[in-house]
Amino acid sequence: MRQNTLVQMAQARLTQNKFLKVLPALILSLVMLEIGSVWAQGTSVGPSGYKVPRFVSLKSDRVNVRGGPSTDHKVKWIFRRAGLPVEIIQEFENWRRVRDSEGEEGWVFHSLLSGRRTALISPWQKPGTLLSLKEEPQNDASEVVKAQVNVLVDVMKCKNNWCQVSAQGRQGWLRANMLWGIYPDEVIEE
Template structure:
């Protein structure tokens, strides 16, 4: 009988250490961004695998395709895939301008609003809410709205 006194609290403590539900953190794919100005993408999920790419672009958007322990299989805007440590990534949403030619950043999320800036392809910015084909976009403090069709990192991953 004495054994049960110790076993029941032990089982209860073990149950407390496991989350009640997995939540959105376990679902892939999802959007993320590189959270440092220097990040290595490897060919496999571990430090022993060779480095395939070195990224030097903080906030570059990436798609998380798979999880394996602390490693994430990512896809970058060019479609390249490889493994990166979760410590180098952030859930903060960002986007990169794609396509040809400049795009206009407007004061509001509609075509008739004043144009604040013109942005070239390859520019990375933090992503705000997206509604009716327009997304809030922040490029180093220059904030406005751009057409979502010219951004990689919006919509469903």
């Protein structure tokens, strides 16, 4: 009888150890399920009261990007251009986790971000490529000006998958899918 009890205890410990080994994977699965449901819905509301994810721009010519949401975390890199668009993908208190046009992620203090909407023209295309900005939001509209890829533009408005943008005193319309800093079908009004 004592031998059966020892066997039962050993089996219970083995089961417990297997459970402890599986527990992190189970927790990760539950977290991923929750993240998946947020993505399926498209957006959620962060602690700031604004939608997450969303695009914003940098307020300053020098913005530290940290490995975590506090000044205790090391600076991963420094943005050095005001106006660059970034995507807020998470919020924690006064910190925002952002993603840049190259897919890099890090944490930025909220006061270094602006609601001003900007975009980069097709940063994924070959440098030197030129795109036509149109007079009207139509493929067959007259060309107003050509713009190089990776040029930073101010977004004035977006509708029907077209955005009116301006840079260096020139403005025109460009398809929204040619801009990094705009969501598909996003509507922005002046």
